[in-house]
Amino acid sequence: MNADLENLVILQAQDLELKRLREELAEAPRRVAACEATLAKSESALASAKASLLKEESLRKSHELDIASRRDKIARLRKQMETAANAAQIAALEHEITFSEQVISTAEDEELASLERTDAFETARAASISAVETNTAALATERVRCASLTAAHKSTIAGIESERATLRATIAATDAGESLLSSYDRIAKAKGTALSEAIDHKCSACQMMVRPQRWNDLTNRDPHGEFANTVFHCETCGRMLFYDPRRDAPVRWSPGDRLAAASQS
Ligand SMILES: [Zn+2]
Incomplete structure (x- = not known):
């Protein structure tokens, strides 16, 4: 990521x-x-x-x-x-x-x-x-x-x-930071959350399938490749998708756990 x-x-x-x-x-x-x-x-x-x-x-x-x-x-x-x-x-x-x-x-x-x-x-x-x-x-x-x-x-x-x-x-200090933050704020305001974890070929927020090609781009990121710094959005709900390779099975986290887990990453 x-x-x-x-x-x-x-x-x-x-x-x-x-x-x-x-x-x-x-x-x-x-x-x-x-x-x-x-x-x-x-x-x-x-x-x-x-x-x-x-x-x-x-x-x-x-x-x-x-x-x-x-x-x-x-x-x-x-x-x-x-x-x-x-x-x-x-x-x-x-x-x-x-x-x-x-x-x-x-x-x-x-x-x-x-x-x-x-x-x-x-x-x-x-x-x-x-x-x-x-x-x-x-x-x-x-x-x-x-x-x-x-x-x-x-x-x-x-x-x-x-x-x-x-x-x-x-x-904000990074190249794409300002624009990412403004997207984040805009989507979060409209949807409650701006990011959604892609799990098992699906957007975990709206449960819609992620197309196979996009799933591949998202999950098999080559750190030096074409999509290394691309932020993909869910085509249905518009949230920014992220993929955590450490987690293959879908799990529902409570907000406290999510913060604890996210802070450790
Ligand atoms: Zn979605």
Whole structure:
């Protein structure tokens, strides 16, 4: 492989690694925000369970007061019956007593229903308390992770950016360097990557076949021959093709591995 192309392979590995690191850097605060939202949701569920419990308690208190006052009233009515003057008065008093007894019965049913709802709200409150604890701990963990990832990635990015600047200067200083760099930048901007490894007669980026003649020119480079410094482009996707004779079998590398491998070459 010619030296410029070899340097471009390293440049691409650096660019891919920078992209990955920057994506993780942007993702870290989003993960913290997601934990904050989850915690806020459980806190709001807890507040709502507590409010419901208070509401039920005050509802029952009001029913109890109602029941007590109705009982007092019934006692008074019964006393009045003792001194009732005629049957019509007695019937009216009995009617009032029956009505108050119905009110008491309804209030007692509602008290019971309130107690059942209270059971459900107490279960919800217990679950919310435990969720708040879990989510508080998860948020603390995520904040620590975010802070350490941010510090580490910023420093790694600064290191790679400085190596990248040096590498670009090295490439730019060669005869074809400026033009290769501008092709590289243009293709990378359009396609995400500017270089593609030719593996097994194919462009590994777009998977299209490389014509046999071109494959031969690419793989059997005579260092002094006609194509020694020619950069071939994939006829389908336009990426610059490079061929690494050390690798015959197709392998998918993760960006980290690619950078490590490329830096060693
Ligand atoms: Zn291609």
